[in-house]
Amino acid sequence: MRVRILGMGMGPHQLTGEAAQALRGCDYAVAARKGDGDGLLALRRAVCAAHGVPLVEVPDPARDRGAADYAAAVADWHAERTAAYERVLAERGGTAAFLVWGDPSLYDSTLRIVEAVAARGAVPVEYDVLPGIGAPQMLAARHRIVLHGVGGPVHVTPARRLPEAVAAGHRDIVVMLGGRHGFAELADWSVWWGANLGTDTEELVAGRVGDVLEEIGAARLRARERAGWVMDTALLRRPR
Template sequence: MKRLLIIGIGAGDPDHLTLQAAKAIAGADVFFIIDKGEEKDDLVQLRKHLIEEHGRRPYRIVEGRDPERDRTAAAYTNAVEDWRARRADLYERMIDDSLKDGQTGAFLVWGDPGVYDSTPAILERLPFPFEVIPGISAVSALTARHRTALTSVAKPVHITTGRRLAEEGPTADDMIIMLDARCAFSGLDDFHIYWGAYLGTKDEILIEGPVREVGERIRAVRAEARARKGWVMDTYLLRRLA
C-alpha cells in the first residue's frame, strides 16, 4: 500500500526540525509540495532545503498549485469546506500519479500539524493510511522567544483565531490567537500581549508589552511587513493584567 507522512517542520528555523522528523524525511520516497504563488516562494524553498539536508536519494519532489480560496466569503465555514474539498482532489491526483505501491510520500507542514493545520483533515478524505509527525509549533516558538510560559498558575489557556476574538471578545485570562489579520487585540487595554511574526526566520519580529502601549505599534509593523513580503504569519499570547 501507499503510505503517507505529515511531517511538522517547525515554525521557520531549520533547526526546529526534530530527530523524529529528520528520520521521517530520510525515509520518504516522494515529497509533495504545494505552491502558493511567487510571494510565498521562500516557504517552498525552506521545505526544499530540509529535503536536501535530510532526504535520502533517490527521492522525488512533486509540486502542485494550491487551489484559490475565497477569504472574503461571508459564509466562512462553507468557503473553507469548498477549499478543502478541492485540495483533497489535488492531493489524490498527485498521490495516484506519483506514488507507487510500497512507497512513502510526505507532506512537510509548518509548525505542529497536530496543533494547527488542515492537512490531516484533508488526507482523512482520501483512501490512504497516513501518520502525523509532530513538530515545534508557532505557539511553542512564540513563548520561548519571549521567555515566558504558555500557562499561568491554575488557569486555562484558550487557543482561538483572530476572527473569533473579533466576534466574541476575550474568553479567558490567557489566550493564544492564531493568524489575526484584523488585529483584534486593539482596545483590549487590560491585557499584556506577546506578539511574534515570521517566527524562527531571518524576518522574525517580536513585540511585547501592554496592549494600550504597543498595540498601535504592532498594527503598523504588521502592515509594513505584509506590504514588504506580500504575506505575514503571526501569533500572539494575550495575558490579562493583574
C-alpha cells in the same frame, strides 16, 4: 501506499531528528504552490534538498476569502485540495511526505485532507503524524514566558474569534491567524506578540496593548516586506 505528515517548525533548523529520519525514508514530498515567489514553498524546498528528497509541487486551488459563509468556503477549498493531492498520490504511489508548518495539530488542514483521501478509497493510504515545534511554543520561548497562570488554562483561538474568547471570560488567550484583529478593544491587557517566529525575519513586541499596538503594526509590516509573507501569534493576558 504510506503518507508521513511531518511537523517542520519554521524551517530546516527546526525539523526534529525523528521527523528528519522519517523524511529521508520517503520517496518524495508533496506541497501546495500558491503562486510565484511563495516564500513558504521555498523553505520546504530547502528542507527537502537538505535530506535528498524530491518535492512535488501542486498548484493550490483558489479559496474564496470574501465568502459570507466561511466554513462552506473552507470546505470547498479542502475538497479541491483533496482531489489534487489524490491525483498526485495515485500517480506516484510509494511513500509520500507532507511537511506542515509548525505542528500538524494547530490550524492546518493537511491531516484532514489526507484523512479525506483515505476515506474516498481511490488510493489505499496508511498515514501517521510526527509533531513539530508550534508557534505558541516558539512565542513562549522567545518572550521567556509561561502561556498560563499557575494551574490555569490557556485558550487558543484564531483572531476572528477573539471577541468570543474575551466575552467567555478567558484570561490567557493565544491568538493566531490574524495580526492585530480585535486588539484595539483590549487596551489594558498585556500582550506578547511575534511574527515569523524562528526565521531571520522574526519580529517581537511586548507590553500593554494600548501602548504597543502601533509598534506591532509596524513590526508586522517589516516582517511581511522582508519575507514576502507574515505569520503572527500573540498571547493576550487580562489584567489581574
